[in-house]
Structures are given as structure tokens and as C-alpha cells.
Amino acid sequence: MNQQNSTALKCEIKAALMAAGISAKEVENKAQVLSKVEASFVKDRPRAWWSSLAVAPKIYTFNDNSAYLHLDEVAPPTTDDVWLIVDEDNDEKFVFSLPLSKIKNIIEECRYFEYYIVDKNLKWLLAENDHGDLIFSEKNLTP
Known part of the structure; x- marks a missing residue:
């Protein structure tokens, strides 16, 4: 993706966040968040994280391109904010903090993009490819 498309996508997402009453500012420690998430869930250095998860994921297929409408069914219930990591073309990732319950509204208002939703305690990651x-990938919590 070129820089212009990346900037346009970021603007779309920020507009959708503001319309939902959510801060449109990216997290301040973005590099640290991305590094922690990658170290916790990804092995090697894949083009797309979802293609090389450290723990074998569960895959849910929806034939009607409605995967984002099923986020609440797949993700563990939480009232805490999660990280929404936007990755349209593996160039630059954008990271926002928001409630899981609001994410489908944000996705609905924007063009297609790949994304990761990550529990801030780094217990699980959910992606749409x-x-x-x-x-869905969950860290093995057994000692």
C-alpha cells in the first residue's frame, strides 16, 4: 500500500472512532505495544502475523464476509479496553485502545482492512485475515 492509501485508511478509522465517541488518538507507546504483541503471539517474521502464530489458532469461517459481526461470539467476554491493531497491507500498523463491543461499529464504517484485537494482558489475540x-489464538497458560 502506498503512503497516501495508508493515510486515507487512518483518516477513515479516526473518523469512525470519533463518530462512536471514542478517542481517535493512537496509543502513545505504539512501538512497545506492537513489540510485546509480536513477541507474545508470533513466531518468525511473517508477512502477516496471523500466518505464523506461536500457538495453533482456532479458525472460524464465515461465508458471507460477516466475520466482524461475530467478534463477541469468538473473543472472551471483557469490559476492559483491548488493542485494535490495524494492518491493511503490512506496511504500517496503527494501534488504538477501545472496548471490544465498539470494534464491529468501527470496522463497519471503513473499507476492508486486516486487523488484530489483543487483550491488554496478552492472554489472547483475535484476527481477521x-x-x-x-x-483466535490464546496463550497456553498452563505452567
């Missing part, structure tokens, strides 16, 4: 699958 370019095939419309929801991919």
Missing part, C-alpha cells in the same frame, strides 16, 4: 476468517 484477507479470506474473511476469524483466527
